[in-house]
């Protein structure tokens with residue numbers, strides 16, 4: 001399995017990014033012939049309470065985040081979808097979020113984690129955020145994406161450090177580590193796409209970014225426990 005650090009990924013030529021994506025851990029989850037592979041089927045026995053708590057919070061918040069991300073892009077698409085160039089940019093990122101959520105849904109079942117009680121709230125809040133920023137214009141929508149993906153990319157990066165406390169000898173945990181790396185790199189790719197599409201030209205960019213980032217950080221804290 002090919003993986004890379006955030007810095008390596010961001011500095012890599014496009015061809016190498018494609019190679020990493022091709023070797024993605026998520027493809028094992030979405031390959032039905034792998035359904036009984038212990039890495040995507042089993043959960044570690046005899047986790048200490050602190051380890052289970054870590055896994056429990058991590059997967060609940062990650063799943064909730066991917067729900068919200070899907071609805072942010074749905075909201076953006078509802079406003080900007082008639083513009084063909086905006087549509088193709090948003091659609092490409094949304095397709096990756098669909099993949100992230102499909103994998104997170106499998107992980108939640110695999111590790112017997114309770115989903116967030118705020119599932120419907122995440123959908124509504126995500127759609128509202130995506131649609132409202134898109135109503136301010138394409139650059140504001142990209143500023144929203146930039147802020148969200150910055151927070152989520154850093155969240156996944158922090159999670160990789162926490163996961164060192166989980167039993168890495170179990171195949172499901174090494175798989176989870178690879179997945180989080182893959183998703184972090186996807187989110188950082190979305191961040192780059194937003195900047196390339198002039199997110200920083202949005203009116204009130206600094207204020208909008210700060211507001212969206214604060215909301216995302218609060219949502220992460222809440223969904224760990226609720």
Ligand SMILES: [Fe+2]
Nearest residue numbers: 066069097100
């Ligand atoms: Fe995602």
Ligand SMILES: [Fe+2]
Nearest residue numbers: 069149187190
């Ligand atoms: Fe993303």
